[in-house]
Amino acid sequence: MKRIPVLVLILLISITPGCKKNSPDSDEISLAKKYARYSTPVYKDRELNTxxxxxxxxxxxDLLALEKVLIKNKPVEIASVKLSDDSKGFVAAANLADRPLxxxxxxxxxVRNNEGSKVEATIPRxxxxxxxxxxGNWVQVYVGKIGEKYITKQWVQGGFSTETALILEARTYEExxxxxxxxxxxxxxxxxxEALEKLQNLKSSSSIFAGLASDKMAALEGKVAVEEEKEETVGGDNTEHTEGENMP
Structure with a gap:
């Protein structure tokens, strides 16, 4: 009689590992942390339809996996990802990057990681x-368009920060x-x-964005004044023209 519970226990032990192996969460190990290069859609399916x-x-x-998928008859590298709210989806891997700065x-x-190589552009603070x-002390960066140039794989030596708070302020300023x-x-x-309020809040920060926001708001006041003056001038011309047409 005592042998029956032992057999049941052995059976349960042998089955349990199999259950874990088939669990949907068992292979969801984050391969790396990735970041969106720009506003990027995430889809429910690997074909990027929904x-x-x-x-x-x-x-x-969190990057979970990478795979090649045929999209419009072309192989595209697709990343399986997990968002901060634990939802999972698929995104074009080209839209993701390593650490932001x-x-x-x-x-x-x-162009290359030495001071003697050509300077492709100067990236504004x-x-x-x-x-x-x-x-070494050189970093290859993706930035996007700077003036008429695209900075996609050029090299910089210092001049940047990877501090999270600064990056969030930079995104607010950019928006x-x-x-x-x-x-x-x-x-x-x-x-x-809303945009003006964002700049106003940045003006009270203790980072470089206090000065940048202040300069932007000062320049903006002049720009808006010029636009309003142009509109008034155009409106005045139209009024005079109409009155002239109505004169006997």
């Missing part, structure tokens, strides 16, 4: 970038400037005011 979420620039995800001073971007590779770069009449009033 939208799941949108990552903000510099937002992090923010440039805290104007920094020369070289306050710009967000991403680390691609490191060699505000993106809205305020348009004409005031082309933006919804609430979005314009």
């Amino acid at each position: 939208w799941l979420a949108t990552l903000s620039k510099t937002e992090s995800v 923010v440039f805290i001073e104007d920094t020369k971007a070289h 306050g710009t967000i970038g991403f680390i691609m590779e490191e060699k 505000a400037c993106s809205v305020l770069a348009k004409k005031k009449t082309e933006v919804k009033p609430e979005l314009w005011e």
Whole structure:
């Protein structure tokens, strides 16, 4: 009679590992932390058909796997990722990057990792970038478009920070400037005011963005004044023309 419980126990032990192996969470080991290079859609399926979420620039995800998938008859590297809310989806791997950084001073971007190589562009302070590779005290970065040049794999030597708080401020500054770069009449009033509020909050920070936000707001006041003056001038011309046409 005592042998029956022992046999049952042995059977349970032999079955349990098999259950763990087939568990959907058993192979969800994060291979690396990745960050969105720009506002990036995440999909429910690896063919990238059904939208799941949108990552903000510099937002992090856990990389679970990489695979090649045929999309429109072309092989595309797809990343299986887990978001911070534990939802899982798929994103084009090219839209993800390694650690983000923010440039805290104007920094020369070289073609190769030595000071004698060609300077492709000077990256303005306050710009967000991403680390691609490191060699000694040189870092290969992806930044995007700077003026007429694209900084996608150039090298820099210092001049940046990887501090999370600074990167978040940089993203806030970038979002505000993106809205305020348009004409005031082309933006919804609430979005314009929200962008101004972001800059106002940055002005009270103790980082480089206090000065950048202050300069941007000063330049913006002049820009808006010029736009309003042009509109008044155009309106005045139209009025005079109409009155002239109505004269006997």
